[in-house]
Amino acid sequence: GAVVSQHPSRVICKSGTSVKIECRSLDFQATTMFWYRQFPKKSLMLMATSNEGSKATYEQGVEKDKFLINHASLTLSTLTVTSAHPEDSSFYICSEIRANGEAFFGQGTRLTVV
Amino acid sequence: GENVEQHPSTLSVQEGDSAVIKCTYSDSASNYFPWYKQELGKGPQLIIDIRSNVGEKKDQRIAVTLNKTAKHFSLHITETQPEDSAVYFCAASNGGGSARQLTFGSGTQLTVLP
Numbered sequence: 001g002a003v004v005s006q007h008p009s010r011v012i013c014k015s016g017t018s019v020k021i022e023c024r025s026l027d028f029q030a031t032t033m034f035w036y037r038q039f040p041k042k043s044l045m046l047m048a049t050s051n052e053g054s055k056a057t058y059e060q061g062v063e064k065d066k067f068l069i070n071h072a073s074l075t076l077s078t079l080t081v082t083s084a085h086p087e088d089s090s091f092y093i094c095s096e097i098r099a100n101g102e103a104f105f106g107q108g109t110r111l112t113v114v
Numbered sequence: 115g116e117n118v119e120q121h122p123s124t125l126s127v128q129e130g131d132s133a134v135i136k137c138t139y140s141d142s143a144s145n146y147f148p149w150y151k152q153e154l155g156k157g158p159q160l161i162i163d164i165r166s167n168v169g170e171k172k173d174q175r176i177a178v179t180l181n182k183t184a185k186h187f188s189l190h191i192t193e194t195q196p197e198d199s200a201v202y203f204c205a206a207s208n209g210g211g212s213a214r215q216l217t218f219g220s221g222t223q224l225t226v227l228p
Contacts, residue, residue, distance in 0.1 A: 006157065043203060043218045044158070093157050101146040101207045103216055105157035 003027060006094050006106025013084055013113055021079045021109045023094030029074035030096040035067075038091040038108075050077040084113040116141040118206050120219025127194050128227050135222045137204035138186040144206040147180060147187045152201045152221075161202075162189070194226045 005024040013019050023033055031052045036044040048069050049057040056069035066088075068080040081088050094106040117140040127133050139147075145166035150158035164171045164178045164187065171178050177190040191198055204219040 004157075009155075041221075041223070043220050091155075095157075097216065101148075101216070102160065102163065103148065103205075104160070105150075108155065108157040110155065 003104040004094065004096055004106045006109060008109060009107055010110045011112070013111070015085055015113055016083055018080055018082045019084055019111060021081075021092055021094075021111075023077045023079070023106050025075045025096050028096060028098070030077075031074060032097070033071060033077040034095045034097065034103075035069065035077075035079050036093045036095065038093060040091075044093060047079075052077075081111065084111070086113045089113045116144060116206055116217040118204060118217045118219045120204050120222060122222060123220065124223045124225070126225045126227060129194060129196060131194055133189075133191045133194050133198070133224055133226075135189045135202055135204070135224070136186060137188070137206075137219050138184075139206040139217075140185065141206070141208070142182075142185065143208045146207040147178070148205050148207075149178060149189050150203045150205065152203065154200075158203060191224075194224075196226050196228050199224055199226045 003026055005026055007022045011019055033050045035047045037047050038044050046059050047062045050069045050071040052071045052074055058064045071077040089112050091108050091110055093108045095103050097103045120137045148163035149161050151161045152158040162173050162176050162178050164180050166182055169180055175192045180187040202222045205216050207216040
């Protein structure tokens, strides 16, 4: 069964609104979770590392004020796309990585900004 | 940092034939090499992995080989079936549990023709 649950799977929003994506670890207390963005027919691009109880670490070029990450508990990390624009439309995926390096991914969220 | 190259970008095979996807990596410290299958609109799923103390690993129709000297590893799928059609990603990691150390290849679109 699923190890990481991501919700929603699809969302359509209007330009200027904010969208929250949730990522839950179902059987593991994940102190660290990861958020990726994937463009069509491209590989996964790491956006940020979500750390439980502290600030997220963003990759170079990723706007932290645009992509707000909250990791308030060991099983839940959220990504909020603020003031969304059409160029933010993409497939967003979260994951957790175990101590042995194994990564488990959420189902992904298809965001469409109109 | 680590650089992972994956070939081919697209691969079409007849049902029942074998498919081989190859990856090379640059960081000799990498010691964990997973392969992921991603179906359209879904998150990647781990299908097989190999660690640097092993040269080959097999799981039913799927096998992975690793050549640490040459820094390359390959995914082999035998007796392919239409449901094997998906995008496959290789990755390399030094197993430290940080996404910075989990570097993905560019992906291979596998199509199995009935």
